[in-house]
Amino acid sequence: KGKRAFIAGVADDNGYGWAIAKSLAAAGAEILVGTWVPALNIFETSLRRGKFDESRVLPDGSLMEITKVYALDAVFDQPEDVPEDIKTNKRYAGSSNWTVKEVAECVKQDFGSIDILVHSLANGPEVTKPLLETSRKGYLAAISASSYSYVSLLQRFLPIMNPGGSSISLTYIASERIIPGYGGGMSSAKAGLESDTRVLAFEAGRKHKVRVNTISAGPLRSRAAKAIGFIDMMIEYSLTNAPLQKELTSEEVGNTAAFLASPLASAITGAVIYVDNGLNAMGVAV
Numbered sequence: 576k577g578k579r580a581f582i583a584g585v586a587d588d589n590g591y592g593w594a595i596a597k598s599l600a601a602a603g604a605e606i607l608v609g610t611w612v613p614a615l616n617i618f619e620t621s622l623r624r625g626k627f628d629e630s631r632v633l634p635d636g637s638l639m640e641i642t643k644v645y646a647l648d649a650v651f652d653q654p655e656d657v658p659e660d661i662k663t664n665k666r667y668a669g670s671s672n673w674t675v676k677e678v679a680e681c682v683k684q685d686f687g688s689i690d691i692l693v694h695s696l697a698n699g700p701e702v703t704k705p706l707l708e709t710s711r712k713g714y715l716a717a718i719s720a721s722s723y724s725y726v727s728l729l730q731r732f733l734p735i736m737n738p739g740g741s742s743i744s745l746t747y748i749a750s751e752r753i754i755p756g757y758g759g760g761m762s763s764a765k766a767g768l769e770s771d772t773r774v775l776a777f778e779a780g781r782k783h784k785v786r787v788n789t790i791s792a793g794p795l796r797s798r799a800a801k802a803i804g805f806i807d808m809m810i811e812y813s814l815t816n817a818p819l820q821k822e823l824t825s826e827e828v829g830n831t832a833a834f835l836a837s838p839l840a841s842a843i844t845g846a847v848i849y850v851d852n853g854l855n856a857m858g859v860a861v
């Protein structure tokens with residue numbers, strides 16, 4: 576029987592979430608996605624109008640089907656946590672049931688269970704500011720959207736994940752090495768995410784036989800990455816300095832996610848897997 580995946584953080588066809596959805600679909604999984612509420616309308620409209628059809632093509636020539644798109648805002652765990660200004664914001668008022676708890680409940684109602692949970696989202700309002708200039712509010716917002724959002728998702732989805740299931744997030748090497756320009760507490764958020772990957776692997780493994788891993792991905796020109804402002808420089812740097820001197824494709828990250836979600840990776844949990852053309856292994860740029 577085919578597996579079912581819920582991928583949080585897909586709002587266009589340029590990011591890692593989309594590529595992971597495609598690789599999982601190509602391997603036969605049913606695809607559900609969670610799309611950030613303010614981006615939902617344009618994503619669904621574009622899907623419906625065929626704007627993504629070219630990027631939906633799978634290796635066998637068929638088009639990836641997304642069975643259902645859920646509205647999601649992963650910084651809110653339950654309705655009681657949503658402040659009035661968000662509730663009445665017109666980009667949010669048109670959707671319902673988009674807190675993490677409610678999305679998990681809806682997926683349970685609609686499908687009963689899932690096998691694969693993917694967290695492919697991050698947000699740091701002060702990402703362009705150096706850490707030394709980052710406010711408490713900006714730092715905590717980065718952690719909330721980029722690290723705790725994963726704890727929250729796994730907390731709510733684990734009870735509906737089948738034993739043998741797999742959970743994957745996306746991280747970046749700025750967690751462990753200095754990457755000037757990746758500011759606003761985003762480096763801290765990724766360090767948290769990687770540490771949590773180990774602790775959650777223990778807890779989810781013992782409790783539900785679910786594996787938890789994170790992919791440390793190299794630079795990709797996604798919407799989120801373009802907002803940081805240094806992505807072209809990072810791609811160029813990798814091209815010049817990595818052991819493999821080629822541009823990294825999102826498919827390569829997608830395929831690693833499909834491997835990690837498969838029984839081929841049945842003994843891999845609590846791991847940070849680098850998919851970066853080997854750049855992480857370099858000590859000196861040559």
Ligand code: NAD
Nearest residue numbers: 586590591611648649695696697745747794795797799800
């Ligand atoms: P992306 O723009 O495709 O994905 C980020 C998604 O997060 C967007 O769809 C956005 O709508 C969503 N999002 C933001 N706040 C949200 C919230 N509160 N609730 C729900 N969704 C929310 O960009 P991407 O670069 O593919 O990012 C995916 C993951 O990959 C992120 O964790 C990112 O840090 C990581 N990553 C990216 C790169 C890169 O170079 N692009 C490198 C390493 C790791």
